[in-house]
Amino acid sequence: MATDAALDQQEFRKALATFTTGVTIITGMAPDGTPVGVTANSFNSVSLDPPLVLWSLAKSSRSLAAFDASPYWAVHILSADQDALSNRFAKSGADKFVDLPVETGAGGAPLLAGCAARLQCKTTFKYEGGDHIIFVGEVVGLDRSGVPPLVFHGGKYAVATAKTDALAFSDGAVYDAESSFTENFSGYLLARAHFQFYSQLRAHIEGAGLSDSEYFVLSVLIIKEGRSIASLNALFSYTGHAITPALVAQLAAKGLVRTDGAGVDALCYLTADGRTTTVRLIVAAKAVEADMMAKFGEWETVSLKNLLKQFILHTDPGLAHPWSA
Ligand SMILES: Cc1cc2nc3c(=O)[nH]c(=O)nc-3n(C[C@H](O)[C@H](O)[C@H](O)COP(=O)(O)O)c2cc1C
Known part of the structure; x- marks a missing residue:
């Protein structure tokens, strides 16, 4: 097992890719009224009471300034058939919202349709996390559709199936x-x-x-x-x-x-x-x-x-x- 201080980047990425996650799109509204959104699988739950969640955003992200400036953001937990939407929001800078039906959430954050669940959040803490900024937010509103979620594993989209014991x-x-x-x-x-x-x-x-x-x-x-x-x-x-x-x-x-x-x-x-x-x-x-x-x-x-x-x-x-x- 490699424990070298000078960690091999590739190995580090491959090891992280074995950790299976859901996929989210985090949206927000820049002070000038421009909607922003990024695909993120760094999302996680933090606390139940108060209800806190976190995600981290690369400092290189073009959306950083907007997320830094506006306290509200919405987490969209994507459904199993939203891989194309995930890809759309994983492309830097492009106009990601073209032709997308959106509602307006807390603080003006755009809300996307068809997700497994949506959490509307307000930033409570921001931390430096190496080349990322960690956003911690309090959940101020949520809804859930009951549709199955999209999964990300080994760099690929997947779907979740329950493991059944021998019958x-x-x-x-x-x-x-x-x-x-x-x-x-x-x-x-x-x-x-x-x-x-x-x-x-x-x-x-x-x-x-x-x-x-x-x-x-x-x-x-x-x-x-x-x-x-x-x-x-x-x-x-x-x-x-x-x-x-x-x-x-x-x-x-x-x-x-x-x-x-x-x-x-x-x-x-x-x-x-x-x-x-x-x-x-x-x-x-x-x-x-x-x-x-x-x-x-x-x-x-x-x-x-x-x-x-x-x-x-x-x-x-x-x-x-x-x-x-
Ligand atoms: C499945 C998946 C998960 C991702 N997770 C993150 C993440 O947690 N944080 C992040 O900064 N970028 C993440 N990205 C990359 C961003 O979505 C991508 O860099 C995005 O285009 C940034 O957009 P922007 O530069 O327009 O802000 C992920 C991409 C994919 C496909």
Whole structure:
């Protein structure tokens, strides 16, 4: 381990880069009314009571004079999709605010939109910190959006995901992300997740006296009615469930669907009873989903849905889409 007094600059930077941070943009208003802003990952919390935070600004920064002269500044904790905004405010001198919608915060500091959180601050201390000035400020106002934050690690932008411990199944088997192929095979994981999740819905579907195929038909008719039996069948071809005139006749006999026409070209509509039954099932399905997602963090829920959408996109052989077909 290098402890030499003449520290290698490169090594120092590389060692610091292993420390993972969020990314902020600090904005302020110069006394002449010019807005200033810099990207900073030196931000940190200092004290809860009083509420104090700090950040440090390079003495070479063109914004230094403005931050030095005006006591108010706003910290924008950037959200995961604001890396372009971070880059914009990391370029020295350019007119960083062009075309950006801003509100006015305490002391005139511009407030940017779409952040994970914003803290409006008033300078309480300033310290010399080598080639930087350390600003300590009292937080006088804040807001928080709940969107996931942007992360900076090893000189690159990243996103944060929670680290999960090995998961134990009910039979005592332990799922370890690094273990054997079968347990870690995405096909197995997707299938098991689907069937376990769907079995909770099935209780409601069976409770309504319906088969899975019948439920599928109702669930897309509520999105759009007047679909032909052939188009319903095309929608569900990937599931292995056939939507046939006989199946639709069953739904009609139950008083849930009415048809117009004959054979696979017959157009299908929900009856009033069909609509009520479907809405009830959708409410139940959403409750099952909400129960499930409550066990996840907000960011994990967003990540899961994004990853599933990507999975669907990259494996889509060109299927019809229930919301557009
Ligand atoms: C992720 C990231 C973090 C940064 N953190 C800081 C910081 O904490 N302090 C600082 O002075 N500059 C930091 N910078 C560099 C400034 O954003 C950059 O020098 C800025 O352009 C200064 O603007 P100005 O000269 O117009 O004031 C960072 C840049 C990036 C990309």
